[in-house]
Amino acid sequence: MVPMSVETIAQAVSGRLVLPSSQDASALGIAAVSDSRxxxxxxxxxxxxxERVDGHDFVPSVAQAGAVAAIVDHPVDGARVAQIVVDDTVAALGALAAHNIAMRKAMDEPFDIVGLTGSVGKTTTKDLLSALLERVGKTVAPVGSFNNEIGLPLTALKVDRDTRFFVAEMGANHLGEIANLTRIAPPEVAIVLKVGVAHLGEFGSRQIVAQAKSEIVRGLVPGGIAVLNADDEYAAAMADIAPGEVRWFGIDHTDAAHTVSATDITMDERDRAGFVMRTPDGETPVRLGISGRHNVMNALAAASVALHFGMSPAEIAETLGTQRRISPHRMAVSQVTRGAAEFTLIDDSFNANPDSMKAGLDGLASWGAGKPLYRVAVLGAMLELGDDGPDLHAQVGSYAASLGVDALIAVGGAGDGDLDALAEALANGAKKERSDARGGKGSIDLVSDIDRADRLVSDMAAAHPDVVVLLKGSHASGLSALAERWTAGTNNR
Incomplete structure (x- = not known):
């Protein structure tokens, strides 16, 4: 954060400053902003x-942890810190973040914001891009998936006078959300990865999802650069509203100028992609350090931006190849031991939508490059899909069965009727695919909670010598907790 006085902060958020007795506001300098964590x-x-916790309950005790001021929507009795009273603390957080960004942009040293959005791949692309840009200059990026009206401002407030790049992940649950985020952090470069069906229950159609994602392009600074997925018709259409140059990345549609593309894609036994990266500067071989064929597109998007900021294709390839670990629960690979049973875990349990579910299943199916492994898909519910939810879950179950996984375990919500129903739809879709195919191998189980899933996987791992397990589901399904149970004390590979 660019250092500010408490009085400057109060002005930036249009707040009223309330001081404890005998405290001098001019003596209070602020170097960071925090929430209760x-x-x-x-x-x-x-x-x-x-929904469950009110941060105002912590105000009387925050001084003990080192805080010198608090932004509140009403004065809190007994607090020994300066209080800045505002109408809406979330809006004030955004205003303060915008002020911090404006102060950094006003300095003479170069500073660029790269915004990125998409229905899938945001956090992985953010991780890859951050690793690339860090080679050019000090880079600030969110931890995990801080991409909403709270997470993005908190990350923007980590930008200081020495920051060269701010990588701003921008998500949306409704129209106008990304537009608001671009007002806080107006990007010089905007990446649009893919317009899928995530949050379909909120938006109603893929066209409206595209409208929401396009707000990042409309939010570019004058003359800003749009980096668009040439293989996605909804993303590609955003070229028409770009205020400046358009750069492309893709695999299928690579004939446009300023395109970064991949050819000759191969997968190794750990599902890591190798390919030839084609750029305007020539061709360079790349071997990704992270698993998943779908990450080729994420790597191309990140490479497009890195090229713009002066990195060579060789530097990009080297950096992409050294990235072994990204944000937690995203295609993280571990070797798990449960009693006498051992198995390889592909933990992609952070979140899920139909597109990312299918990508994860593709990774499971290709894992081991044709070796006779026993492949288990442990899948939870996907949320925010609206009335299409049951059908989309059935489609994912059908897709899993069509890939020939050896076992499918659909996990419900431990008594949550909605999650149970979606898990049942997933299992039924797999059963129907098996029935329509007149046979097919493997088991299909529907369980109500992660404890039963744990027992089933342990039994399968004990019964088969080479087991690989995919965990994939929305956060509410609890599969990330199962991943943490399994990987406690182990090292991701």
Missing amino acids: QISEGSVFVAIKG
């Missing part, structure tokens, strides 16, 4: 009301 010395604490 990470209060640091000399920070301003933002009190946010959540």
Whole structure:
């Protein structure tokens, strides 16, 4: 964060400053902003009301953790910190982040914001791009998937006078959300990865999803660069609204100028892609360090931006090849031991939608490059799909069965009727595919919670010598908790 006085912060958020007796506002300098999870010395604490916890309850005690001020929507009795009273603390957080970004942009040293959005691949692309840009200059990027009206401002407030790049992941649950994020952090470069069916229950159609994602292109600074997926018709159409140059990445549609593309894609036994990266500067071989064929597109998007900022294709290939670990629960590979049973875990349990589910299943099917492995898909429910949810779950189940996985375990919500129904639709889709195919191998199980899934996988691993397990589902399914149970004390590979 660019250092500010508490008075400057109050002005930036249009707040009213309330001081404890005998405290001098001019003596209070702020070097960081935090929520209740990470209060640091000399920070301003933002009190946010959540569904279960109200941050205002922490205000009386934040001074003990080092905070010197708090942004609140009402004065809190007994607090020994300066309080900045605003109408809406989330809006104030955004205003403060915007002020911090504006202060950094006003400095003479180069500073660029790269915004990225898409229905799938945002966080992985963010991780890859951050690793690339860090070779050019100090880069700030969110931890995990901080991409909403709270997460993005908190990350933007980590930008300081020495920051060269801010990689801003931007997600959306409704129209106008990305537009608001671009007002906080107006990007010089905007990446659109893919327009899929995530959050279909909120938006209603893929066309409206595309409208929401296009807000990142409309939010570019004048003359900003749009980096678009040439293989996605909805993303590609955003070239018409780009305020400046358009750069492309893709596999199928690679005839446009300023395109970064991949040819000759191969997969190794750990499902890591190798390919020839074609750029305007020539061809370079790449071998990704992370698993998943779908990550070729994410790597191409990141490479497009890195090329723009002066990295050579050889530097890009080297960096992409050294990235072994990305944000947690995203195609993270571990060797798990459960009693006498052992298996390889592909943990992609952070979140899920139909596109990412199919990508994860493709990775499971190709794992081991044709070796006789026993492949198990442990799948949870996908959320925010609206009335199409049951049908989309059935389609995923059918797809899993069509790939010939040896076992499918559909996991419900431990008594949550909605999650149970979606898991049942997934299992039924797999059963129908097996029936229509008049046979097919493998088992299909429907379980109500992760404990039963744990027992089933342990039994399968004990009964078969070479087992590989994919975990994939929305956060509410609890599969990430199962992954943490399995990987406690192990090292990701």
